[in-house]
Amino acid sequence: xxxxxxxxxxxxxxxxxxxxxxxxxxxxxxxxxxxxxxxxxxxxxxxxxxxxxxxxxxxxxxxxxxxxxxxxxxxxxxxxxxxxxxxxxxxxxxxxxxxxxxxxxxxxxxxxxxxxxxxxxxxxxxxxxxxxxxxxxxxxxxxxxxxxxxxxxxxxxxxxxxxxxxxxxxxxxxxxxxxxxxxxxxxxxxxxxxxxxxxxxxxxxxxxxxxxxxxxxxxxxxxxxxxxxxxxxxxxxxxxxxxxxxxxxxxxxxxxxx
Numbered sequence: 530x531x532x533x534x535x536x537x538x539x540x541x542x543x544x545x546x547x548x549x550x551x552x553x554x555x556x557x558x559x560x561x562x563x564x565x566x567x568x569x570x571x572x573x574x575x576x577x578x579x580x581x582x583x584x585x586x587x588x589x590x591x592x593x594x595x596x597x598x599x600x601x602x603x604x605x606x607x608x609x610x611x612x613x614x615x616x617x618x619x620x621x622x623x624x625x626x627x628x629x630x631x632x633x634x635x636x637x638x639x640x641x642x643x644x645x646x647x648x649x650x651x652x653x654x655x656x657x658x659x660x661x662x663x664x665x666x667x668x669x670x671x672x673x674x675x676x677x678x679x680x681x682x683x684x685x686x687x688x689x690x691x692x693x694x695x696x697x698x699x700x701x702x703x704x705x706x707x708x709x710x711x712x713x714x715x716x717x718x719x720x721x722x723x724x725x726x727x728x729x730x731x732x733x734x735x736x737x738x739x740x741x742x743x744x745x746x747x748x749x750x751x752x753x754x755x756x757x758x759x760x761x762x763x764x765x766x767x768x769x770x771x772x773x774x775x776x777x778x779x780x781x782x783x784x785x786x787x
Contacts, residue, residue, distance in 0.1 A: 531565055533746045540581065540750020547582075547751075548589040548758025550713075553692030553720050554751065555582045556641055560781040563631060571630035572622045575690025576731030577740050577747075579619075579724045582692040585751035586720035592759035598714035600707070603667040603675060607715075608722035610676040611683030611693070615723045618687025619730035634689060635785025638778045641695055645775035648699070665711045675705050679719065687727035692720050713762070 539561060547554020555578050562574045593599055625633075667675060678700050686693030694716045701712035731737055737744070 536743060536746035537750045540747040541754040544585050544588070544751030544754020545758040545761070547585055548717070548755040549761050552698065553582045553694035553717065554585055555690055555692035556638065556695045556778065559634065559690050560638060560778065563634070563785065571625045571627060572731065572734070572736045573740070575622055575687065576728065576736035577743060578690035579687065579692070579731065580728040580737065580744060581747045581751055582720060583724040583728055584748040585755050586692070586717050586724060588752040588755035589717040589759055590721055592756050593714035593717055598711055599718045600665055600667060600711055600715045601718070603672060604715045604718045606672060607675055607679035608719045610679040611719060611723040612726040614680045614683025615687040615726040616730050618684040619727045622688050623734065631785045635782045637689060639782035639786070642775040642779035642782060646772060649772050649775070665708055667705060667707070671705050678704065683723050686723050693723055694720055
Protein backbone atom coordinates (compact mmCIF):
# COMPACT_ATOMS: atom_id res chain seq x y z
CA UNK A 530 0.00 0.00 0.00
CA UNK A 531 1.35 3.41 -1.02
CA UNK A 532 1.59 5.96 1.82
CA UNK A 533 -1.48 8.26 1.83
CA UNK A 534 0.76 11.33 2.13
CA UNK A 535 2.56 10.37 -1.08
CA UNK A 536 -0.74 9.85 -2.91
CA UNK A 537 -2.04 13.25 -1.77
CA UNK A 538 1.20 14.88 -2.99
CA UNK A 539 0.96 13.08 -6.34
CA UNK A 540 -2.63 14.26 -6.69
CA UNK A 541 -1.65 17.85 -5.91
CA UNK A 542 1.18 17.86 -8.47
CA UNK A 543 -0.91 16.14 -11.15
CA UNK A 544 -3.82 18.53 -10.60
CA UNK A 545 -1.60 21.61 -10.72
CA UNK A 546 0.55 20.66 -13.71
CA UNK A 547 -2.27 18.99 -15.64
CA UNK A 548 -4.51 22.04 -15.37
CA UNK A 549 -1.66 24.46 -16.02
CA UNK A 550 -0.87 22.86 -19.39
CA UNK A 551 -4.51 22.00 -20.10
CA UNK A 552 -4.04 18.24 -20.30
CA UNK A 553 -5.88 16.91 -17.26
CA UNK A 554 -2.83 15.18 -15.82
CA UNK A 555 -3.47 11.61 -16.91
CA UNK A 556 -0.36 11.60 -19.08
CA UNK A 557 1.60 12.18 -15.86
CA UNK A 558 -0.46 9.92 -13.63
CA UNK A 559 -0.38 6.71 -15.68
CA UNK A 560 3.45 6.56 -15.90
CA UNK A 561 3.59 7.13 -12.13
CA UNK A 562 1.05 4.35 -11.58
CA UNK A 563 2.98 1.97 -13.85
CA UNK A 564 5.96 2.22 -11.48
CA UNK A 565 4.02 2.38 -8.22
CA UNK A 566 1.84 -0.61 -9.11
CA UNK A 567 3.96 -2.99 -11.24
CA UNK A 568 1.60 -5.96 -10.83
CA UNK A 569 -1.82 -4.35 -11.33
CA UNK A 570 -3.76 -5.03 -14.54
CA UNK A 571 -3.94 -2.19 -17.11
CA UNK A 572 -7.71 -1.80 -16.85
CA UNK A 573 -7.41 -1.14 -13.11
CA UNK A 574 -4.66 1.44 -13.63
CA UNK A 575 -6.61 3.28 -16.32
CA UNK A 576 -9.78 3.10 -14.20
CA UNK A 577 -8.01 4.70 -11.24
CA UNK A 578 -6.49 7.38 -13.45
CA UNK A 579 -9.79 8.23 -15.15
CA UNK A 580 -11.78 8.69 -11.96
CA UNK A 581 -9.06 10.93 -10.50
CA UNK A 582 -8.94 12.97 -13.71
CA UNK A 583 -12.72 13.32 -13.46
CA UNK A 584 -12.30 15.19 -10.16
CA UNK A 585 -9.45 17.22 -11.67
CA UNK A 586 -11.59 18.20 -14.68
CA UNK A 587 -14.56 19.06 -12.47
CA UNK A 588 -12.48 21.32 -10.23
CA UNK A 589 -10.60 22.92 -13.13
CA UNK A 590 -13.82 23.58 -15.04
CA UNK A 591 -15.30 25.47 -12.09
CA UNK A 592 -12.18 27.65 -12.01
CA UNK A 593 -12.16 28.23 -15.78
CA UNK A 594 -15.92 28.81 -15.81
CA UNK A 595 -15.53 31.70 -13.38
CA UNK A 596 -12.99 33.19 -15.77
CA UNK A 597 -15.45 32.80 -18.70
CA UNK A 598 -13.02 30.81 -20.80
CA UNK A 599 -15.22 27.80 -21.65
CA UNK A 600 -17.02 27.52 -24.99
CA UNK A 601 -20.07 25.77 -23.52
CA UNK A 602 -22.06 25.47 -26.76
CA UNK A 603 -19.45 23.53 -28.70
CA UNK A 604 -18.00 21.93 -25.59
CA UNK A 605 -21.29 20.24 -24.72
CA UNK A 606 -21.57 18.79 -28.23
CA UNK A 607 -17.96 17.58 -28.07
CA UNK A 608 -18.62 16.06 -24.65
CA UNK A 609 -21.66 14.13 -25.89
CA UNK A 610 -19.66 12.90 -28.89
CA UNK A 611 -16.79 11.74 -26.69
CA UNK A 612 -18.95 9.45 -24.54
CA UNK A 613 -19.35 6.54 -27.05
CA UNK A 614 -15.59 6.55 -27.66
CA UNK A 615 -14.90 6.62 -23.92
CA UNK A 616 -17.22 3.66 -23.35
CA UNK A 617 -15.54 1.72 -26.15
CA UNK A 618 -12.02 2.49 -24.91
CA UNK A 619 -12.89 1.35 -21.37
CA UNK A 620 -14.14 -1.93 -22.86
CA UNK A 621 -11.22 -2.54 -25.23
CA UNK A 622 -8.60 -2.11 -22.47
CA UNK A 623 -10.01 -5.22 -20.78
CA UNK A 624 -8.18 -7.30 -23.41
CA UNK A 625 -4.72 -5.87 -22.61
CA UNK A 626 -2.14 -7.29 -20.22
CA UNK A 627 0.89 -5.53 -18.75
CA UNK A 628 3.31 -7.21 -21.20
CA UNK A 629 1.52 -5.47 -24.06
CA UNK A 630 0.27 -2.33 -22.30
CA UNK A 631 3.62 -1.13 -20.87
CA UNK A 632 5.57 -0.95 -24.16
CA UNK A 633 2.53 0.35 -26.03
CA UNK A 634 2.06 3.15 -23.51
CA UNK A 635 5.82 3.76 -23.51
CA UNK A 636 5.73 4.31 -27.27
CA UNK A 637 2.73 6.65 -26.95
CA UNK A 638 4.29 8.86 -24.27
CA UNK A 639 7.60 9.08 -26.16
CA UNK A 640 5.54 10.49 -29.05
CA UNK A 641 3.74 12.83 -26.63
CA UNK A 642 7.05 13.97 -25.14
CA UNK A 643 8.39 14.75 -28.62
CA UNK A 644 5.23 16.68 -29.45
CA UNK A 645 5.38 18.69 -26.20
CA UNK A 646 8.99 19.68 -26.86
CA UNK A 647 8.16 20.83 -30.39
CA UNK A 648 5.05 22.68 -29.18
CA UNK A 649 6.98 24.48 -26.44
CA UNK A 650 9.32 26.07 -29.02
CA UNK A 651 6.54 27.44 -31.22
CA UNK A 652 6.38 31.21 -31.03
CA UNK A 653 2.59 31.34 -31.13
CA UNK A 654 2.21 29.08 -28.09
CA UNK A 655 1.73 31.32 -25.08
CA UNK A 656 0.35 31.20 -21.60
CA UNK A 657 -0.27 34.92 -21.45
CA UNK A 658 -3.70 35.97 -20.21
CA UNK A 659 -6.48 35.67 -22.79
CA UNK A 660 -8.32 38.86 -23.72
CA UNK A 661 -11.81 38.40 -22.26
CA UNK A 662 -13.22 41.50 -23.92
CA UNK A 663 -14.92 39.16 -26.41
CA UNK A 664 -16.34 35.65 -26.22
CA UNK A 665 -15.09 32.98 -28.59
CA UNK A 666 -17.53 30.64 -30.29
CA UNK A 667 -16.57 28.00 -32.83
CA UNK A 668 -18.08 28.67 -36.29
CA UNK A 669 -20.99 26.31 -36.95
CA UNK A 670 -19.41 24.88 -40.08
CA UNK A 671 -16.54 23.47 -37.98
CA UNK A 672 -18.80 21.71 -35.49
CA UNK A 673 -19.10 18.38 -37.42
CA UNK A 674 -15.30 18.03 -37.58
CA UNK A 675 -14.99 18.88 -33.89
CA UNK A 676 -17.60 16.26 -33.01
CA UNK A 677 -15.80 13.60 -35.06
CA UNK A 678 -12.44 14.42 -33.48
CA UNK A 679 -13.96 14.31 -29.99
CA UNK A 680 -15.25 10.78 -30.58
CA UNK A 681 -11.68 9.64 -31.31
CA UNK A 682 -10.28 11.53 -28.31
CA UNK A 683 -12.85 9.82 -26.07
CA UNK A 684 -11.62 6.42 -27.22
CA UNK A 685 -7.93 7.25 -26.66
CA UNK A 686 -8.76 8.79 -23.29
CA UNK A 687 -10.34 5.64 -21.88
CA UNK A 688 -8.00 3.21 -23.60
CA UNK A 689 -4.87 4.77 -22.10
CA UNK A 690 -6.37 6.43 -19.02
CA UNK A 691 -4.84 9.79 -19.91
CA UNK A 692 -8.00 11.91 -19.88
CA UNK A 693 -7.56 13.03 -23.49
CA UNK A 694 -6.59 16.67 -22.92
CA UNK A 695 -3.06 16.14 -24.20
CA UNK A 696 -4.63 15.17 -27.55
CA UNK A 697 -7.75 17.33 -27.50
CA UNK A 698 -6.12 20.70 -26.80
CA UNK A 699 -3.78 20.59 -29.84
CA UNK A 700 -6.70 19.54 -32.07
CA UNK A 701 -8.86 22.39 -30.81
CA UNK A 702 -6.07 24.91 -31.38
CA UNK A 703 -4.46 23.71 -34.60
CA UNK A 704 -7.40 22.13 -36.45
CA UNK A 705 -10.42 24.09 -35.20
CA UNK A 706 -8.74 27.46 -34.56
CA UNK A 707 -9.42 27.88 -30.84
CA UNK A 708 -7.37 30.41 -28.85
CA UNK A 709 -5.04 28.44 -26.55
CA UNK A 710 -6.64 29.54 -23.27
CA UNK A 711 -10.17 28.81 -24.50
CA UNK A 712 -9.01 25.41 -25.80
CA UNK A 713 -7.52 24.35 -22.47
CA UNK A 714 -10.65 25.42 -20.56
CA UNK A 715 -13.09 23.83 -23.02
CA UNK A 716 -11.06 20.62 -23.05
CA UNK A 717 -11.32 20.46 -19.25
CA UNK A 718 -15.09 20.83 -19.52
CA UNK A 719 -15.30 18.02 -22.09
CA UNK A 720 -13.15 15.80 -19.86
CA UNK A 721 -15.82 15.86 -17.14
CA UNK A 722 -18.14 13.87 -19.40
CA UNK A 723 -15.41 11.86 -21.11
CA UNK A 724 -13.74 10.58 -17.96
CA UNK A 725 -17.07 10.25 -16.18
CA UNK A 726 -18.35 7.85 -18.86
CA UNK A 727 -15.13 5.83 -18.77
CA UNK A 728 -15.16 5.70 -14.97
CA UNK A 729 -18.75 4.44 -14.86
CA UNK A 730 -17.86 1.66 -17.31
CA UNK A 731 -14.88 0.63 -15.19
CA UNK A 732 -17.03 0.79 -12.05
CA UNK A 733 -19.58 -1.56 -13.61
CA UNK A 734 -16.76 -3.90 -14.67
CA UNK A 735 -15.41 -3.97 -11.10
CA UNK A 736 -12.08 -2.39 -12.04
CA UNK A 737 -12.22 0.07 -9.13
CA UNK A 738 -12.89 -2.54 -6.46
CA UNK A 739 -10.37 -2.19 -3.62
CA UNK A 740 -9.09 1.18 -4.86
CA UNK A 741 -11.18 3.30 -2.48
CA UNK A 742 -8.21 4.42 -0.36
CA UNK A 743 -6.23 5.60 -3.39
CA UNK A 744 -9.22 7.53 -4.72
CA UNK A 745 -9.88 9.19 -1.36
CA UNK A 746 -6.22 10.31 -1.18
CA UNK A 747 -5.70 11.34 -4.80
CA UNK A 748 -9.02 13.14 -5.41
CA UNK A 749 -8.56 15.94 -2.81
CA UNK A 750 -5.05 16.55 -4.12
CA UNK A 751 -6.14 17.00 -7.74
CA UNK A 752 -9.14 19.13 -6.73
CA UNK A 753 -6.88 21.60 -4.90
CA UNK A 754 -4.15 21.30 -7.54
CA UNK A 755 -6.59 22.15 -10.35
CA UNK A 756 -7.49 25.43 -8.64
CA UNK A 757 -3.79 26.25 -8.24
CA UNK A 758 -3.05 25.35 -11.87
CA UNK A 759 -5.91 27.52 -13.16
CA UNK A 760 -4.58 30.51 -11.19
CA UNK A 761 -1.00 29.91 -12.30
CA UNK A 762 -2.11 29.75 -15.94
CA UNK A 763 -2.75 33.52 -15.77
CA UNK A 764 0.73 34.37 -14.52
CA UNK A 765 3.17 31.62 -15.47
CA UNK A 766 4.74 31.03 -18.84
CA UNK A 767 4.47 27.26 -18.91
CA UNK A 768 7.00 26.57 -21.68
CA UNK A 769 9.76 25.43 -19.34
CA UNK A 770 7.34 23.40 -17.27
CA UNK A 771 6.19 21.66 -20.45
CA UNK A 772 9.80 21.01 -21.47
CA UNK A 773 10.69 19.52 -18.09
CA UNK A 774 7.58 17.35 -18.16
CA UNK A 775 8.39 16.24 -21.70
CA UNK A 776 11.92 15.27 -20.67
CA UNK A 777 10.60 13.27 -17.72
CA UNK A 778 7.99 11.58 -19.89
CA UNK A 779 10.59 10.72 -22.51
CA UNK A 780 12.80 9.06 -19.91
CA UNK A 781 9.86 7.06 -18.53
CA UNK A 782 8.73 6.08 -22.03
CA UNK A 783 12.16 4.81 -23.00
CA UNK A 784 12.31 2.86 -19.74
CA UNK A 785 8.99 1.18 -20.49
CA UNK A 786 10.19 0.33 -24.00
CA UNK A 787 13.47 -1.20 -22.80
